[in-house]
Amino acid sequence: MHFSELALDKRLLTTVEHLGFTQATEIQQKAIPAAVAGKDLLASSRTGSGKTLAYLLPALQRVIKSRALSKKDPRVLILAPTRELAKQVYGQLRLVVSNTPYKSELILGGEDFNLQSKALARDPHFVVATPGRLADHLEHGHLYLKGLELLILDEADRMLDLGFDKQLKAISKAADHRKRQTLLFSATLDHAQVNNFAADMLDSPLRIRIDNEAQVHADINHRFIFSDHLDHKEAQLKALFERQDFTQLIVFTATRGDTDRLATKIAEWGYTTLALSGDLNQGQRNGIMQDFAAGKAQILITTDVASRGLDIARVSHVINFDLPKHSEEYVHRVGRTGRAGAKGDALSLVGPKDWLNFKALEGFLSQTLAFEAIPDLQAKFKGFKIKKEKAAPKAKAAPKAKAMAKVKTGPKKVQKKILKEVGDAPMMVRKRPMKPDLDTSKDLDD
Missing domain, CATH: 3.40.50.300 (P-loop containing nucleotide triphosphate hydrolases)
Known part of the structure; x- marks a missing residue:
């Protein structure tokens, strides 16, 4: 229209x-x-x-x-x-x-x-x-x-x-x-x-x-890569920079400390970088955002402080160095690319510490997410099974209840003896059909 x-x-x-x-x-x-x-x-x-x-x-x-x-x-x-x-x-x-x-x-x-x-x-x-x-x-x-x-x-x-x-x-x-x-x-x-x-x-x-909150942008290519540990992630990150044809790129990290550390390391690799995190004052943050929007740096390293509200058409790639704890933040992070009808790429490094967040993301998006590998930097880690919580042990029956249990299951002679000793009047117990277990699972919204 x-x-x-x-x-x-x-x-x-x-x-x-x-x-x-x-x-x-x-x-x-x-x-x-x-x-x-x-x-x-x-x-x-x-x-x-x-x-x-x-x-x-x-x-x-x-x-x-x-x-x-x-x-x-x-x-x-x-x-x-x-x-x-x-x-x-x-x-x-x-x-x-x-x-x-x-x-x-x-x-x-x-x-x-x-x-x-x-x-x-x-x-x-x-x-x-x-x-x-x-x-x-x-x-x-x-x-x-x-x-x-x-x-x-x-x-x-x-x-x-x-x-x-x-x-x-x-x-x-x-x-x-x-x-x-x-x-x-x-x-x-x-x-x-x-x-x-x-x-x-x-x-x-x-x-x-228009779209549910768990729907990812159709113009964005989503890719996931297994990682073994921090050093492995950094080697993979460097390889992605070298093998991706990008205009501008945003790297999302979990902590402010990782933001500054990665910015220093990436600068040593020969790229112009800026680091943005919530501990900077507003004037500093404004300056960084303006410089990146003006194309003065190739790569912005940031926490979720930039996952919303940053609208720069030249951002061709987003890399999640760490997956976000809250799945909806993934949608906002990757939405920094693929703006105004342009195509974008979103890559996520998934290590052992990211696995629970990755499984939560799969549930949030209601789809199975596939992995790919970087040649010569394949990971040994391939995910692990999430242990289910064991059911709480049943409380021990009270002595009287134990006696009644024996009344229901023991021989007739023993039943009479026990009933006489505990002083309970004999009563008829009707067997009722067991109720089916209620299905407490809920469909994920959107």
Whole structure:
């Protein structure tokens, strides 16, 4: 479907065409008309599906076509779970509003609070923010949301997982009026907290599910390689660099220490590298992300801090040096490649310490994952069986119960003797058919 079929303002269509977009993605085809019609949305789609534009275009359409409820309050508020994702959304927003008179501001945690209060005092029409910092500004009276027309929550599941439930409720309460429209995007709609949260915040929302959260990108080639130990992994990593024709590449590690150590080692192999982890301050993180996006380094080594919100078209490969503990993070990690219709490669090194995470990933994706080998660097490790927990030993029967057991199974003469000694009156016991064991297994969602 072409964007011109979505009943958007001509100025928006010109902007979209100027940005190089012609065909709307599936989430855009379904979300944009519903949002333009004023409906609340509860939507789910995989990473890289174009959901940011799916809510930015209706937001700008509303601002263009309707009269503001307030001259001072923001008209559109977009919340994102991490600073990286918020920056990415803000970057796209700036492009969309570039030829309009509408002002926008980015409010992030870890940055100058006073400068942000001054920016909010300039009465921006659009605000992109992380929930914790925006709640702080609300508490200090630096902005009011009584005139807010559109509240957008991007990756709401992630915000709730990070513990922003209280802040999100405070923000929603500050903008609690009947004319507010709410668009909630989540990686999954099978998240109990998201559904409970949506029930409180959204008014008869239209539910849109494009892809389930366990569905991996069709344009990404997924490959798994057995590894024996840390040194073996490093040798395999070097071989992959030498044998893969890549433009830019991201390596995901489990810990911050591994990030710095690998960055040093890879630099010794002759590659330009950058290391990104959560212990860096926001200015350092911003600089690293900007340098990598500008192509100043071939390889980025990072923890899961970059698994969401990093949108760089030149990333042709993702390598999981360590598999993530949470299976859904795998989908977000590998989604850093194969962006905007491009093909991508995702390679994962699986050693003994990764095996439980690998088996969990198979269950999460509901498919059997195959392995391949690197010539001359084949692993001896081929996985191992996961031991099932032994059933708890049965509690010893009480003396009286033991006696009754003998009553049921012993010879008739002994039965009478025991019954007389314990003083129990003889009774008839009807044999009941054994109940079949209940099947407590559950199908994996998506």
